[in-house]
Amino acid sequence: MAIYIHQLKRWPIFSWEEQEFISLLSEVRNLQGKLMGKVELLGFELKGEANLETLIQDVLQTSEIEGEILNPELVRSSIATRLGLEYSGLENSDRNIDGIVEVMIDATQNDDKVITEDRLFGWHAALFPTGRSGMHKIEVAKWRSGAMQVVSGGMGREVVHYEAPKAELLTSEMKQFVDWYNNEQELESLLKAAIAHLWFITIHPFDDGNGRIARAITDMQLSKSDGVNQRFYSMSTEINKQKKSYYSILERTQKDDLDITEWIIWFLDCLKNSILHSSVIVDKVVRKHHFWVKFAGKISNDRQKSMLDKLMDNFEGNLNTSKWAKMTKTSPDTALRDITDLVNKGILIKANSGGRSTHYILKDIC
Numbered sequence: 426m427a428i429y430i431h432q433l434k435r436w437p438i439f440s441w442e443e444q445e446f447i448s449l450l451s452e453v454r455n456l457q458g459k460l461m462g463k464v465e466l467l468g469f470e471l472k473g474e475a476n477l478e479t480l481i482q483d484v485l486q487t488s489e490i491e492g493e494i495l496n497p498e499l500v501r502s503s504i505a506t507r508l509g510l511e512y513s514g515l516e517n518s519d520r521n522i523d524g525i526v527e528v529m530i531d532a533t534q535n536d537d538k539v540i541t542e543d544r545l546f547g548w549h550a551a552l553f554p555t556g557r558s559g560m561h562k563i564e565v566a567k568w569r570s571g572a573m574q575v576v577s578g579g580m581g582r583e584v585v586h587y588e589a590p591k592a593e594l595l596t597s598e599m600k601q602f603v604d605w606y607n608n609e610q611e612l613e614s615l616l617k618a619a620i621a622h623l624w625f626i627t628i629h630p631f632d633d634g635n636g637r638i639a640r641a642i643t644d645m646q647l648s649k650s651d652g653v654n655q656r657f658y659s660m661s662t663e664i665n666k667q668k669k670s671y672y673s674i675l676e677r678t679q680k681d682d683l684d685i686t687e688w689i690i691w692f693l694d695c696l697k698n699s700i701l702h703s704s705v706i707v708d709k710v711v712r713k714h715h716f717w718v719k720f721a722g723k724i725s726n727d728r729q730k731s732m733l734d735k736l737m738d739n740f741e742g743n744l745n746t747s748k749w750a751k752m753t754k755t756s757p758d759t760a761l762r763d764i765t766d767l768v769n770k771g772i773l774i775k776a777n778s779g780g781r782s783t784h785y786i787l788k789d790i791c
Contacts, residue, residue: 429679431590431627437601439620441686449693453615456700457651464657464707473510474710476655480504480533482706484525487640487661490668495522501738504530524551525637532645534654539607540642542599545630548641552634563632568595573629575676586676589629598628606642614650618643619692620685627679640664647696658703663695671695713737716787723770728753729763733772736787743776743784 430436464472484500499519503526505511528548546566553565564570573589590598602624609617626639640661648654664671670691678688716737724730732749742748750760764785767773773785 429588429627430681430683431598431679433683435683437624438683439624440684441616441689442684445686446690446693449690449697450613450615453693453697453700456697457615460657460700460703461651461653467707467711471710471714472655473508474713475657475707477501477504477508477510478706478710479656479659479703480526480529482659483644483656483661484522484529486659486665487529487637488525490640490661490665490671491636493521495519495525497738500526508534520554521552524554527551528637528641529644532641533648533656536654538645538649540603540645542603545599545638548638549631549634552637558633565632568592568599568630569632571632573632586672587629587679589627595628595630599630602628606646614646615693615696616689618646618650618696619689621646622692623675623678623685623688626675657707658699659706660696660699663699663702666698667695709737720770720772723772725766726763728755729767732763733767733787743782744786745784 464475467475481497481500481504484504485495485497488495496519499522503518503523507526507530528551531544531548550566553563556562556565570592572592574585575587576583576585578584605624606617606621612620622639622643625642626635629635631638643660644656647660648656651657674688674691678685681687713734716733720733724733732744732753735752736744746757746760746764749755749764750757753760753763755763764773768775768785771788774788776784776786
């Protein structure tokens with residue numbers, strides 16, 4: 426008796442009840458169109474900034490879903506470098522960060538939106554440059570050769586949530602998936618994104634990295650649907666917010682029949698929220714632009730410019746003279762002069778009455 430959908434005779438012939446989500450699909454399509462219209466008004470430079478900010482979130486969040494917390498500054502530096510954008514922050518390199526950045530940029534920023542075995546192997550190799558996942562050696566740039574189970578619970582209390590197709594089936598399974606992705610032209614593009622995500626993650630063809638690659642494939646299809654080689658909303662951010670329900674709907678769907686209506690509804694609702702929340706990124710880019718139009722001529726040095734940029738980019742904690750000195754690699758006296766200069770020019774203000782807890786915030790957006 427079949428336990429998982431890939432064991433059913435009709436696999437992978439999915440079905441769905443379109444009337445159950447037709448209004449939601451129409452709503453998401455409308456929001457998608459409005460967002461594309463909104464970003465078109467930003468102009469070339471601001472669109473590039475919005476794309477950068479979205480890619481940063483995509484890389485951070487798709488990694489966090491897997492329990493990996495990346496340094497946002499290194500992610501920003503890696504993406505800016507690969508997009509040819511000016512960036513004056515951290516320039517250190519991290520192979521793991523560079524790898525996931527390369528995958529996301531290849532999936533979304535290129536005109537070539539087809540999947541090949543070689544491309545997937547290249548993505549996998551980029552994700553695991555050392556041939557290891559944590560401390561464990563894995564098979565890199567090849568389909569897995571062993572069984573794959575999704576398990577939770579401690580030793581002796583393991584719960585098997587899902588078991589992927591057998592290794593000997595992977596070549597034919599992946600050929601069928603790749604052929605479908607590259608040649609299916611009639612299916613509504615957002616439905617195709619939902620199906621592609623579910624289908625790939627169900628095959629689970631690699632030792633590790635299947636979730637990140639599934640989300641990269643999803644972003645590739647969504648960029649095709651948007652009609653642009655840039656990203657202005659982050660599906661991974663919304664999936665991370667709903668991580669518990671994400672894993673729950675995947676498990677229910679993979680243990681059900683081939684009617685995937687419930688999964689499509691979940692996916693479209695998640696996509697809807699990600700587009701709605703895109704305004705946070707777009708508004709942030711516009712706010713930064715207006716800030717620099719107003720104050721660029723008042724900045725005395727590159728240290729000030731760099732720190733003000735950081736204050737507008739999810740700065741962690743409070744800004745004080747010691748933190749300024751540490752981050753700019755200057756003396757406390759130089760840091761105090763830089764800050765005092767910005768206070769006198771009406772760009773920074775003291776956030777409290779003083780003493781040990783004295784810190785500063787941007788006056789223009791406080």
